[in-house]
Amino acid sequence: MRFPKPWTKKRGKRLLGGALSGVVGESVFYASLLLFGVFALALMLFQRFGNASRFVSDSISEAVPEAFPGAAAATGEASASGLGFWIVTVLSVAMIAVGGGAMLYRLLSVGASNERRKMFASRAASIEFPSADASDTQPLPSIPRGRGVTDSPGVRLAYRLASGGSMARRTIAIAALALLWNAAWFVLLAVVVSGFLSGHPRWVLTFLLFPFAGIGVWAFRYFLDALRQTAGVGATIVEISGHPLHPGRSYDLFVAQAGRLSLRRLRVELICEEETMFRQGTDVRIDRHIVLTKILCTERDLSIDPHRPWEQELEIDLPADAMHSFRSAHNAVCWRITVSGDARPWPSFCLNFPVFVHPPARPQVRRPR
Amino acid sequence: MCRADGKYEAGLPLRAYWRVGQTTIDEVVGLEVSVLWYTEGKGDEDLHVHHFVRWNDMQLQDLDLNSAHEIDCVLPLSPVSYEGTLIRIRWCVRVRLFRSAGRECVTQQPFYLVGSLEPAESSIYS
Numbered sequence A: 001m002r003f004p005k006p007w008t009k010k011r012g013k014r015l016l017g018g019a020l021s022g023v024v025g026e027s028v029f030y031a032s033l034l035l036f037g038v039f040a041l042a043l044m045l046f047q048r049f050g051n052a053s054r055f056v057s058d059s060i061s062e063a064v065p066e067a068f069p070g071a072a073a074a075t076g077e078a079s080a081s082g083l084g085f086w087i088v089t090v091l092s093v094a095m096i097a098v099g100g101g102a103m104l105y106r107l108l109s110v111g112a113s114n115e116r117r118k119m120f121a122s123r124a125a126s127i128e129f130p131s132a133d134a135s136d137t138q139p140l141p142s143i144p145r146g147r148g149v150t151d152s153p154g155v156r157l158a159y160r161l162a163s164g165g166s167m168a169r170r171t172i173a174i175a176a177l178a179l180l181w182n183a184a185w186f187v188l189l190a191v192v193v194s195g196f197l198s199g200h201p202r203w204v205l206t207f208l209l210f211p212f213a214g215i216g217v218w219a220f221r222y223f224l225d226a227l228r229q230t231a232g233v234g235a236t237i238v239e240i241s242g243h244p245l246h247p248g249r250s251y252d253l254f255v256a257q258a259g260r261l262s263l264r265r266l267r268v269e270l271i272c273e274e275e276t277m278f279r280q281g282t283d284v285r286i287d288r289h290i291v292l293t294k295i296l297c298t299e300r301d302l303s304i305d306p307h308r309p310w311e312q313e314l315e316i317d318l319p320a321d322a323m324h325s326f327r328s329a330h331n332a333v334c335w336r337i338t339v340s341g342d343a344r345p346w347p348s349f350c351l352n353f354p355v356f357v358h359p360p361a362r363p364q365v366r367r368p369r
Numbered sequence B: 001m002c003r004a005d006g007k008y009e010a011g012l013p014l015r016a017y018w019r020v021g022q023t024t025i026d027e028v029v030g031l032e033v034s035v036l037w038y039t040e041g042k043g044d045e046d047l048h049v050h051h052f053v054r055w056n057d058m059q060l061q062d063l064d065l066n067s068a069h070e071i072d073c074v075l076p077l078s079p080v081s082y083e084g085t086l087i088r089i090r091w092c093v094r095v096r097l098f099r100s101a102g103r104e105c106v107t108q109q110p111f112y113l114v115g116s117l118e119p120a121e122s123s124i125y126s
Helices: A019-048 A053-063 A069-080 A082-108 A114-125 A167-197 A203-232
Strands: A233-240 A250-259 A261-280 A283-304 A310-317 A331-343 A349-355 B007-009 B013-018 B028-041 B047-056 B069-074 B087-099 B104-114
Touching: A019 A082, A114 B028, A114 B047, A167 A203, A233 A331, A233 A349, A250 A261, A250 A283, A250 A331, A261 A310, A283 A310, B013 B087, B028 B069, B047 B069
Parallel strands: B007 B104
Antiparallel strands: A233 A250, A250 A310, A261 A283, A261 A331, A331 A349, B013 B069, B028 B047, B028 B087, B087 B104
């Protein structure tokens, strides 16, 4: 029998023990959390509101002798002050909620296999409400439909693609960060000044103002860079002759870049990327890996005039063995067209235009119900 | 499995047979047969059941576990089997046997779901 060693690298099977012992261990842990939360909440409520508060305080002061004078004082302060009461109350409620909810969820999953639960979830998700455009064809499971991509008709080609991330939204977010931080800094500055004026200077806060000012300057410069990028780099237009894309087919692409720009390099690429989401401890992390990069166009030392945008007609040849777009809860395969520029004096920019690749269409075999 | 190479085209039927040997009906309290895909790799596992059949202890009384039973379903058009760097998509037929005293026995037979080799005419969404 091999004993589990939590401090060594996990090898072999994902589970070290049996499934039943795992359920029992989790249930015990969550039940303990729930009960401890109930105990702490009840203790605080009795101390605050109940008649037993005097009895409990006396018992604690008697039970905690002179050997722990600090603990007795801390208990008394925590129970006496309103802030301590609310902190312990909120923590207790959180423990009750987490312990109770998690234990209930874990116990509900006992006796049902993973496949059975997923089957029920799939059936619930497949319930469709009648709509005007409901079609009789079965959709492609786990493939994004990409209806938003074909909402806008193009001028040169069939569809104008929408950018995946708006530069204006990013600029607004950075502006909000910079303004909030600097506003908070000025509030702290007012507190420090009022302290000096009243003859009670706050030295710690005064010294803290210097590093805070450095962060504020950095945030404001970051905001200015984003503003310059948004204002200087004009609109990027990408149009495509067909959508969704299919492996082994060719599509026409039209790319236009407006603005007053002097670019060292402008590149248009077709990219296929894997994206996974996983938990590492308490963090949720996302990892990405580019599977395929096809450079469609590269221009160097380019000058763009506001009256004459840069325009280029390109062609996409999708490989016949290309993987279709895929999205599930934690994993995805994404396709996109990327327009990136190395600009001077403006900061470099990179815009993504998501596209969706479907597997080759085949009429679905229908069976009578 | 009905194909020796284990490759099945998306949108076409899958036919497979299963049977359970070396066990008595008294030991078995439940049986599940499912056709499903799941992901492997760096990310958390995703799982989707395409076809699912379950027998409880009463229904198992009428079932001869030692003889072959058929699984017949039409495979979906997606997702096809995929061998990537961070993500791998696996298809399989999984049989889960519930025995007395909470014991379980799981076995699975992997297969490949591949896309059509014929050129596409149109998308079903268009």
